[in-house]
Amino acid sequence: MSTEVNRAREPEASFDEALTGSLRSLLGPLVAGVLAALALLTGVALLLVWRQYESAKDEAAAALETRAILAATVFDTYFAGQLTALSAIASSPTVVSGDPEAMAAYFARFRPGRRSTFTAGVGWIDLNGRQRATSDPRGPIDASLKDRTYFSEAVATRKPFVSEAIVARSTDRRLVVMSVPTRDSRGRLTGVLAGGIVLTQSSENERASDLGYAGLEVIDRDGQQVTRRDLARPVNASLLADFKKSKEGLLVDTRGLDGSGGRVVAYASSAAPGWTTVLDEPASTVFGTARATAFREASVIGTAAVIVLALLAWGLQRQRRELRAGRAQVVRWAQLTRSLNEAIDADAVRTLCASALASEFPDSSVAVAFEPAHGAVGHDVTVARGRRSSLPTLEDPTWMTVVLATSGSPVVRETSRDLQPDGSDALPDRVRSCYLISLLDETEHPVGAAGLFFASEKALAQHEIALVEAHVDQVSQALARIRRHEQEHDVAVALQQSLLPSGLPTVEGIEVAAYYRAGVVNTAVGGDWYDVVRSPDGRLHFTVGDVAGRGIEAAVLMGQLRNAFRAYALDNVSPALIIKLCARHVPEDGMATMVCVTFDPYTHKLTYASAGHLPPLLLDDESGVVSRLDPTRGGPLGWLSVEGTEEKELVVTPGTTLALYTDGLVERRGEDLDGRIDTLGRTIVEALTSDADDVVGGVVHRMVDAPVGDDLALLLVRIQEAPGTFDIELPAQRDLLRGLRHRVDTWLEQRGVEASARGAAVLALHEACINAIEHGYGNGPGTVAVTLEHDRNTLKIRVADNGSWRDSPSASDRGRGIVLMRGLMDASRIVKKPTGTEVLMEQRLGSS
Amino acid sequence: VHAAGEGVVVVTLSGELETSTAEDLRSLLAGQTPGASIVVDVSRLDFIDSSGLNTLAVTARAVRAATGLLIVAGAPDHIARVFEIVGFSESVTVQPSLADALDVAKRNVAASGQVPDEH
Numbered sequence: 008m009s010t011e012v013n014r015a016r017e018p019e020a021s022f023d024e025a026l027t028g029s030l031r032s033l034l035g036p037l038v039a040g041v042l043a044a045l046a047l048l049t050g051v052a053l054l055l056v057w058r059q060y061e062s063a064k065d066e067a068a069a070a071l072e073t074r075a076i077l078a079a080t081v082f083d084t085y086f087a088g089q090l091t092a093l094s095a096i097a098s099s100p101t102v103v104s105g106d107p108e109a110m111a112a113y114f115a116r117f118r119p120g121r122r123s124t125f126t127a128g129v130g131w132i133d134l135n136g137r138q139r140a141t142s143d144p145r146g147p148i149d150a151s152l153k154d155r156t157y158f159s160e161a162v163a164t165r166k167p168f169v170s171e172a173i174v175a176r177s178t179d180r181r182l183v184v185m186s187v188p189t190r191d192s193r194g195r196l197t198g199v200l201a202g203g204i205v206l207t208q209s210s211e212n213e214r215a216s217d218l219g220y221a222g223l224e225v226i227d228r229d230g231q232q233v234t235r236r237d238l239a240r241p242v243n244a245s246l247l248a249d250f251k252k253s254k255e256g257l258l259v260d261t262r263g264l265d266g267s268g269g270r271v272v273a274y275a276s277s278a279a280p281g282w283t284t285v286l287d288e289p290a291s292t293v294f295g296t297a298r299a300t301a302f303r304e305a306s307v308i309g310t311a312a313v314i315v316l317a318l319l320a321w322g323l324q325r326q327r328r329e330l331r332a333g334r335a336q337v338v339r340w341a342q343l344t345r346s347l348n349e350a351i352d353a354d355a356v357r358t359l360c361a362s363a364l365a366s367e368f369p370d371s372s373v374a375v376a377f378e379p380a381h382g383a384v385g386h387d388v389t390v391a392r393g394r395r396s397s398l399p400t401l402e403d404p405t406w407m408t409v410v411l412a413t414s415g416s417p418v419v420r421e422t423s424r425d426l427q428p429d430g431s432d433a434l435p436d437r438v439r440s441c442y443l444i445s446l447l448d449e450t451e452h453p454v455g456a457a458g459l460f461f462a463s464e465k466a467l468a469q470h471e472i473a474l475v476e477a478h479v480d481q482v483s484q485a486l487a488r489i490r491r492h493e494q495e496h497d498v499a500v501a502l503q504q505s506l507l508p509s510g511l512p513t514v515e516g517i518e519v520a521a522y523y524r525a526g527v528v529n530t531a532v533g534g535d536w537y538d539v540v541r542s543p544d545g546r547l548h549f550t551v552g553d554v555a556g557r558g559i560e561a562a563v564l565m566g567q568l569r570n571a572f573r574a575y576a577l578d579n580v581s582p583a584l585i586i587k588l589c590a591r592h593v594p595e596d597g598m599a600t601m602v603c604v605t606f607d608p609y610t611h612k613l614t615y616a617s618a619g620h621l622p623p624l625l626l627d628d629e630s631g632v633v634s635r636l637d638p639t640r641g642g643p644l645g646w647l648s649v650e651g652t653e654e655k656e657l658v659v660t661p662g663t664t665l666a667l668y669t670d671g672l673v674e675r676r677g678e679d680l681d682g683r684i685d686t687l688g689r690t691i692v693e694a695l696t697s698d699a700d701d702v703v704g705g706v707v708h709r710m711v712d713a714p715v716g717d718d719l720a721l722l723l724v725r726i727q728e729a730p731g732t733f734d735i736e737l738p739a740q741r742d743l744l745r746g747l748r749h750r751v752d753t754w755l756e757q758r759g760v761e762a763s764a765r766g767a768a769v770l771a772l773h774e775a776c777i778n779a780i781e782h783g784y785g786n787g788p789g790t791v792a793v794t795l796e797h798d799r800n801t802l803k804i805r806v807a808d809n810g811s812w813r814d815s816p817s818a819s820d821r822g823r824g825i826v827l828m829r830g831l832m833d834a835s836r837i838v839k840k841p842t843g844t845e846v847l848m849e850q851r852l853g854s855s
Numbered sequence: 856v857h858a859a860g861e862g863v864v865v866v867t868l869s870g871e872l873e874t875s876t877a878e879d880l881r882s883l884l885a886g887q888t889p890g891a892s893i894v895v896d897v898s899r900l901d902f903i904d905s906s907g908l909n910t911l912a913v914t915a916r917a918v919r920a921a922t923g924l925l926i927v928a929g930a931p932d933h934i935a936r937v938f939e940i941v942g943f944s945e946s947v948t949v950q951p952s953l954a955d956a957l958d959v960a961k962r963n964v965a966a967s968g969q970v971p972d973e974h
Contacts, residue, residue: 741875748871748902766902766933773904777874823941824905830940 038323045315052308056301063297064259071286071293072257072273078223079255079275079284086279089185089202090167092124097189097200102131105189105197110140117142117202127175127182127203131189132158134198150176152201157186161199169280171229172206172238181206181238183227183280206233222288224264226250228281232264242266250274250283263287339366343478347485353377353387356489360457360482361391367474368459369393372438374404377446377455377486386455397462398437407443407456418472419443422464440465442472444479449487457482495559500525502562507569512541515730516661517608519547522703522721524671533718534561534599535669536569540576543790545609545735545750548576550585551667551720552601552620560597567592568599568644581605582616583654586641590618593645600643602667609733609754611726613665614656619643621673624666624688625659628695628725633688664725666691671719672710686710691723729757732796739780739789739808744773751795758797764852767831768795768802774824775806775846778837783810783844802850804832809843862891862923862964863957869899872907880907884914889921892960896953898929908941915947924948924963928956 096102101113110131119128119142130141136153152158160168170184186201224234230247231238241247241264249258255275263270264287271293273286291298343363350356357375364373371393376386386405392398411419422440434441438460446455457479459467467475504525511519519539534554541547550572554561568589575585582603593599602620606613615623619642622635640653659665666687673683687710694705703721711719733754737743748769755765772793779791787810794805828835828848835848864887872880887893895911897903915925928950930938938949950956 744874745871763933763936767936770902770904770937773873777904777906823908826941827905827937 038319041319045312045319049308049312053305056304056308059304060297060301063300064294067293067297068257068259068271068273071271071288072255072275075273075284075286076255076275078225078286079277079282082225082282082284083277083279086169086185086277089124089204090169090187090279093129093185093187093200093202094167096129096202097187102189102200103192105191107131107139114140114142119143119203125185125202126205127180127184129200129202132199132201134162134196139198148177155184157184157201158199161186161188161201162196165196171227171281172231172233174238175203181233181236183233222286224285224287226283226285233282246272246285247283250276250285260290263289336367339363340477344481347481350485350489352493353486353489354389356482356485357387357389357455358391359485360478361389364457364459364475364478365391365393365396367478368471369395370463370465371459371461372396372398372401374401374407374458374460375446375455375482376405376408376457378408378453398435398460401435401458401460404435404458404460407458408453411443411445411453411456417445417447418476420466435460437462439463442467442475444475446479446483446486448483448490454483454486498559502559502566505566507536508538511539512547514541514547514608515732516727517547517606517730518723518725518727519549520703520723520725522707522719524707524719533557533671534565535671535718535720536565537667537669537720537722538569538572538576539722540573542577542579543736544579545607545733546579547606547608547724548572548582548585549604549606549665549667549722549724550576550601551669551722552599553669553671553720555598564593564597564599568601572601572603576603576605579605581654582614583639583641583652586616586618586644586652587649590644590649595645598643598645604665604667606665606724606726607750608726608730609750609757610658611660611729611757612656612658614654615639616652616654617641618649618652619646621668621670621684624668624684624691626664626666626688626692626695628662628664628692631692631696633685633692635684659726661726661728664691664695664723666724667720667722669718669720671717672707672721674717683710695725729754731758731798732794734794736790736792739784739787739791739810741777741780744776747776747793748773754795755797755802760797760802760852764802764850768804768850771828771831771835771848771850772804772806774827775804775848778824778828778846779806779808779810779844782812783808785810785813800852802852804846804848804850806846807843811841812839812844862888863894863960864888864891865894865896865953865957867896867899869901871902872897872900872910873902873904874906877904877906877910881910881914884910884925885917887918890923891918892924892926892963893918894953894956894960895925895927896929896956897927897934898931898953900931900934903934903937905941908937908943912943912946924960926950926956926959928953 096117099113101109114129114131117123117125117129119126125142128142130138130143130147132152133139136151136158138147138152141147155170155173157168157170160170165188167185167187170186172181172183174180175182182203182205184201184203186199189197189200191197224232224241226241226247227233230240230244232241243262243264243266246258246262246264249256256273258272258274261270261272262268263272264285269290271288271290274283276283343359346359347356350359357377361373361375364375365371373391373393374388375390376388379385379387386408388403388405390401390404392400410421411417420440420442421434439462441458441460444457445453446457448454457475459475507523508521511521521537521539523535523537525533534556535552536554537549537551539547539549550569552565552568554565554568571589571592572585575588580588582605585603586601589601600618600620602615602617602623604613604615604623615636617623617639622638625634625636626632636657637655639655640651641649668687673680673687675683687706690706690709691702694702694709697705699705703723707719707721733751737747751772752765752769755768760768772795776791776793780786780789783789783791789808789810792805792807794807796803825837828846832848832850834850835846838845838847866884868880870876884893893914911925911927918925926948927938927943929952930949938944943949948959950959
């Protein structure tokens with residue numbers, strides 16, 4: 008036999024939840040911990056980067072401020088030097104003398120020009136605000152300078168002063184004018200000495216640019232931007248107020264001089280000129296480096312974090328995959344174990360083994376071969392293909408067992424390299440390597456082989472071989488269990504079958520049909536039985552019984568009870584007595600119910616008794632009316648005393664069916680037993696009127712859903728017209744003749760024979776029987792065979808014994824008997840043979 | 856069994872007189888007063904076989920020997936037919952009814968001491 012399976016059933020996913028759940032519950036916190044640590048590290052790193060960035064920003068801002076201060080200091084120093092120079096000139100004797108002519112001559116050395124200390128020249132203004140002397144070759148300005156700040160401030164404060172930027176009236180140049188008061192030799196104020204410098208725009212700014220002073224702006228005391236050609240005032244005038252608050256400072260993320268946002272402004276004031284030096288740069292420029300650095304570092308940290316996360320995710324994924332694979336394997340294993348435990352035959356075990364191995368090794372094809380069981384020929388083989396196997400379906404791999412047998416090792420690896428030159432060990436088509444494993448029974452005796460076949464030179468890892476061996480071990484155990492159960496079951500079934508009737512007696516006018524099911528549950532047969540016995544006196548004895556329990560013990564008790572029944576029934580023991588006698592066979596811990604019915608087919612008298620069994624049914628074939636036999640007192644055998652067992656009798660009419668059955672037919676979980684018995688009655692009536700061939704089979708099929716299950720027995724007795732032949736044997740005892748006469752009379756009455764003819768026939772028969780008892784056996788033991796045949800108008804009587812004729816001590820009396828026979832019957836003769844005597848009589852009957 | 860006047864006993868049989876019950880009847884009849892006449896009423900007898908007939912015949916002989924008389928009376932049809940078949944009236948006095956039988960019995964008692972008819 009060979010079967011192929013493709014895949015194991017999808018396992019149920021309930022078993023392993025607990026197992027994987029615990030792993031999962033461990034993994035969760037682990038992952039959470041790693042993620043938290045990673046987040047913490049990244050956070051700290053980013054914080055450091057942030058702080059470094061902040062610090063770099065501060066540094067950049069400080070550098071900006073420093074540059075502003077530096078510039079302011081330069082300006083201060085410069086103007087202080089200029090003022091010192093101017094004061095020196097003012098202290099010169101020429102200026103002290105107050106002589107304009109002399110001063111003009113003296114001032115000639117300070118002619119305006121690029122190389123001059125005072126590029127716009129110097130001049131002396133008297134207290135009236137008139138320029139009296141100048142270094143300008145064009146001569147003194149002919150205008151009052153009283154309104155000029157450099158004049159008024161110097162006079163008022165008597166201290167040097169530097170003016171705001173002013174535009175020269177004649178030259179349109181932008182100037183800054185410094186002034187110091189002049190005194191005479193007695194220290195009296197004489198006027199103001201002023202020196203101007205020209206603010207040259209472009210070159211100044213270029214230098215500033217070279218020195219890193221891009222964005223440098225200088226604002227004079229009047230709020231003019233001296234660095235601008237037009238001396239424009241800043242658009243953002245609010246900054247000027249900020250500048251006045253301190254000598255120097257830094258404004259971050261503020262609006263710039265031109266009103267644009269996002270600027271960093273550093274400022275510092277120079278006391279001498281009253282200038283404010285401003286470095287106004289976009290924040291992006293100032294903090295560019297810091298930002299770039301921070302971004303670079305953050306990028307590095309982020310990349311590292313992403314890499315770590317990716318690694319973590321990969322590891323997790325891998326772990327989950329392994330977990331899933333492990334879980335699936337656990338599920339498959341549990342499924343296999345369960346299935347093997349439920350397997351009822353070796354075929355199922357083989358199929359399970361093959362498909363399980365094919366599931367574990369998807370790239371393999373699997374073959375499992377079992378040794379032939381119980382003298383059968385040829386191995387039983389199942390092949391299966393893993394879902395990734397590229398091998399063709401294997402054919403007849405029974406050679407595996409030969410290889411294993413010769414190797415002496417439980418696991419053999421064969422590869423294409425192992426091939427013998429003569430090809431004797433040739434692997435199957437396209438197989439490059441295979442593993443062969445012995446299946447051993449509990450005595451380590453090989454009972455088969457399993458083979459894994461690969462299309463490549465596959466070498467299984469140690470744990471994979473262990474997995475295969477675990478499978479094989481399970482299969483071996485299951486197989487051993489099944490073999491044990493099979494043997495036990497075979498014994499039980501054989502025992503039971505041997506104990507059940509091999510055939511049913513056939514009696515004219517009676518139709519007996521039986522259905523029996525052993526009801527195998529876990530190889531244990533049940534204890535139901537039935538039997539039909541025809542005793543020599545022509546009566547039929549029916550029984551149906553049920554031994555509680557299963558297995559060999561139940562079968563043995565069932566057999567004992569059935570044999571006892573047979574023995575007693577053959578002796579024509581009455582039903583109640585049969586039950587009482589059967590009770591002796593039931594052991595103390597046993598229990599059985601049974602019902603016994605004796606039926607006389609000639610008189611239609613039915614006698615019955617029950618030992619706690621379900622009530623037999625009587626069915627009127629014509630009307631369909633179902634009735635139960637009146638209950639009789641009597642409990643189960645082995646349960647209650649059988650002393651009170653009661654017997655009842657009734658006469659049934661032709662066209663009645665008697666039904667005996669066991670509980671397997673009517674008991675159904677959750678249903679009322681009485682209702683089920685009524686259902687059984689209706690079902691039988693329907694089956695009887697349906698003309699079906701197999702009435703009992705049909706009834707069982709309709710009453711019982713499951714094809715296998717509890718054991719059950721059903722016995723149907725259809726009682727028809729009284730038979731045309733009365734054929735019995737009875738012991739040669741005078742006291743039995745009365746019963747015989749009664750039975751024959753009833754039978755003849757049933758057959759429609761009128762009373763006087765019945766009387767004559769009964770008397771003639773009686774005399775013939777006495778004849779046999781007296782002359783055949785000399786009143787000793789023996790058997791008398793009585794046969795009456797009746798058809799429409801003839802009655803034939805035959806009475807035979809196996810004795811040897813002997814003369815009666817009262818021969819004259821017997822003479823009367825013979826006279827009677829002759830006188831009563833139309834014809835009669837006595838045939839004496841060495842083997843016995845036969846009385847043959849015949850009578851014609853009037854048509855009735 | 857009951858007395859029906861002096862020297863006359865009436866034995867009423869019912870049921871079946873056959874091989875297993877005949878011996879009882881034989882003992883019963885043998886236990887009667889010697890010389891008394893016995894009327895056996897078989898009107899309620901269902902069945903009689905050769906053993907029953909023999910018992911009656913043998914007893915009749917014994918009763919006669921003691922100057923009594925045994926009369927079988929009231930045989931229904933099926934029994935009368937049996938009597939006819941075996942020629943029962945040749946060995947036993949048979950009367951159709953109990954009344955007739957009692958008459959004959961009383962006459963026999965009246966003729967007591969006389970030689971019986973048969974002799």
